[in-house]
Amino acid sequence: MNKIVFFPTLQRQSIEKYYNRNNKPYSNYRDNYNQVAKDCLHRCVYCDATEAECGGEKFSLDHFRPKDVFVDKFNGVLITHPHNLYLSCQKCNVLKSNDWKGCTDYIDGPSYSGRQGYIDRFNDDIHAFIAIDDKGKLIPKNTFGPAEYMIKRLLLNRPNRVYIRKRRLLNLQATALKNELNYHMDKIMADYRSGKSTPLESLDKIDKLQSLRQRFDAIV
Numbered sequence: 009m010n011k012i013v014f015f016p017t018l019q020r021q022s023i024e025k026y027y028n029r030n031n032k033p034y035s036n037y038r039d040n041y042n043q044v045a046k047d048c049l050h051r052c053v054y055c056d057a058t059e060a061e062c063g064g065e066k067f068s069l070d071h072f073r074p075k076d077v078f079v080d081k082f083n084g085v086l087i088t089h090p091h092n093l094y095l096s097c098q099k100c101n102v103l104k105s106n107d108w109k110g111c112t113d114y115i116d117g118p119s120y121s122g123r124q125g126y127i128d129r130f131n132d133d134i135h136a137f138i139a140i141d142d143k144g145k146l147i148p149k150n151t152f153g154p155a156e157y158m159i160k161r162l163l164l165n166r167p168n169r170v171y172i173r174k175r176r177l178l179n180l181q182a183t184a185l186k187n188e189l190n191y192h193m194d195k196i197m198a199d200y201r202s203g204k205s206t207p208l209e210s211l212d213k214i215d216k217l218q219s220l221r222q223r224f225d226a227i228v
């Protein structure tokens with residue numbers, strides 16, 4: 009799976025970058041949206057759709073470790089800590105809701121237990137758990153870990169998300185084809201300049217290539 013096009017590696021910024029109150033990191037949806045969206049590269053951490061692919065709509069900030077589960081634990085710090093906020097599209101956020109199958113004994117314990125729970129995009133390499141087929145569908149890679157659970161619970165293969173991924177795959181293929189056409193055009197010109205091809209031969213090749221390019225441009 010292409011790690012730039014699908015589920016890129018995410019990294020948090022240092023805590024001073026986020027909104028704070030009384031010199032303590034403090035999260036609320038309004039003041040932290042931009043920083044959290046930046047951390048998540050403006051993608052839903054679950055289905056990988058970007059805000060732009062969803063018509064530019066604002067996503068939600070999901071408490072990865074849910075508020076209801078952790079409200080009385082660790083002095084409630086997970087309720088207000090910006091690093092517990094993950095960018096999520098509206099539907100994934102609603103489907104995940106307060107579900108938590110991971111550890112509740114430690115503030116940063118595992119986010120899944122056996123085959124249930126969620127892959128933490130800031131800690132786990134999702135590519136070790138999930139593959140993507142050539143139709144844009146997510147496929148669990150292993151018989152361990154929470155991939156299958158996540159895909160089912162959050163409906164990660166809902167038609168619109170599969171369509172979005174398929175479109176990215178097609179764009180990748182289109183770019184590769186375009187590069188190949190450009191390569192051949194450069195080669196024809198080089199052969200012409202070096203005298204390897206006669207002017208007539210070169211013109212013939214250019215005509216054929218241009219007709220290919222026009223057909224290609226009409227498709228994409």
Ligand SMILES: [Zn+2]
Binds near residue numbers: 097
């Ligand atoms: Zn989503």
